[in-house]
Amino acid sequence: QKEVEQDPGPLSVPEGAIVSLNCTYSNSAFQYFMWYRQYSRKGPELLMYTYSSGNKEDGRFTAQVDKSSKYISLFIRDSQPSDSATYLCAMSAIVQGAQKLVFGQGTRLTINP
């Protein structure tokens, strides 16, 4: 079993829709939870991060973490064609004094005009 599970999609929705992206994980040591966005033929870039459980909002994006269920989500409101990209969840913990970061496989999202 992978430490981080993410549905690779693809996911296609109409412009303006609310998008929900999710990841589950198995390692309870993870404390930082991140979402990276990767445009075609580019490197991933950090979109949002949260520490421990709770919600964090940034404009049209909301990240949620439920540590009790080992489940994290990213919501995109009023989705735009420019949001079309691959979204990767990532989680980190300190293991033996060193950073351990694990990525999900990524969900490919297309917003149709």
Add this chain to the structure above:
Amino acid sequence: DAGVIQSPRHEVTEMGQEVTLRCKPISGHDYLFWYRQTMMRGLELLIYFNNNVPIDDSGMPEDRFSAKMPNASFSTLKIQPSEPRDSAVYFCASSFFLGHSSGNTIYFGEGSWLTVV
């Protein structure tokens, strides 16, 4: 800052040839990571360095792969001999680990697209 710089951006090589990928991390960053990305396996960590010292190379697939970081501003990932199954995008990334308050932000380069035929 120019960000993480990788070269070459694209490489096509024949099976059995040596491939060297290069990376210049963001100045001042203490950590450097090499990742490989494929459709089937997603983004996989190959190796990472802290202050130029390799910390964890458990992700390196086999002895054909090697990585070095001779100084704080340069790293290489070498594949010798290359095989078709090595075809992938190889990303270099760097970060300045400040502890739990940092969010552990990692900055990626634009990748080196390798095709082995």
